[in-house]
Amino acid sequence: MKSHFFYPARIIFSVLAVICMIMIFRFSCEDSERSSETSAKITKTAVHIAVNNYDKLPKEKQMSILDKATFVIRKSAHFSLYALLGFMVSMAAGRRKLFSLVSAGVIVFCFLYALSDEIHQYFVPGRSCEFRDMMIDTSGALTGMLISLLILFMLQKFSGNKLSETQKL
Numbered sequence: 001m002k003s004h005f006f007y008p009a010r011i012i013f014s015v016l017a018v019i020c021m022i023m024i025f026r027f028s029c030e031d032s033e034r035s036s037e038t039s040a041k042i043t044k045t046a047v048h049i050a051v052n053n054y055d056k057l058p059k060e061k062q063m064s065i066l067d068k069a070t071f072v073i074r075k076s077a078h079f080s081l082y083a084l085l086g087f088m089v090s091m092a093a094g095r096r097k098l099f100s101l102v103s104a105g106v107i108v109f110c111f112l113y114a115l116s117d118e119i120h121q122y123f124v125p126g127r128s129c130e131f132r133d134m135m136i137d138t139s140g141a142l143t144g145m146l147i148s149l150l151i152l153f154m155l156q157k158f159s160g161n162k163l164s165e166t167q168k169l
Contacts, residue, residue, distance in 0.1 A: 017088035032126025043070045079140035086110050086144025095152050110141030
């Protein structure tokens with residue numbers, strides 16, 4: 001008999017995945033100026049926290065630090081948002097083995113969403129479609145999926161609930 005233990009949770013995670021996708025889409029709708037303003041606020045805060053005496057450094061050094069930090073923060077945002085999406089989609093997919101068609105489907109789904117997101121950004125003023133971002137997004141999704149599988153494995157181990165062949169997806 002198939003267990004429905006995760007059925008309500010799967011519905012909740014499906015809804016959360018859709019919300020995450022909407023959030024990603026909304027960020028992608030921002031033109032380059034607005035997107036830069038959003039990341040600049042975060043970057044300046046992070047730099048002031050991470051770099052001692054930032055305000056006392058020469059302007060050239062400040063700009064160099066700010067440029068590098070902007071790149072790291074923007075790419076980290078890609079990775080993090082897609083890690084969240086990968087986690088949500090993976091939890092919605094339910095318990096399974098790491099090397100399964102369902103796990104591959106989670107990654108393919110997130111990759112296709114990243115692809116569609118980059119294509120969408122191509123049509124937003126000042127934004128671009130970048131293969132590197134798709135790979136960062138997919139890496140984030142893979143990380144999110146791995147975290148979810150680890151959590152599901154630990155829940156299974158600590159609950160003592162053995163995963164029978166009929167419970168696997």
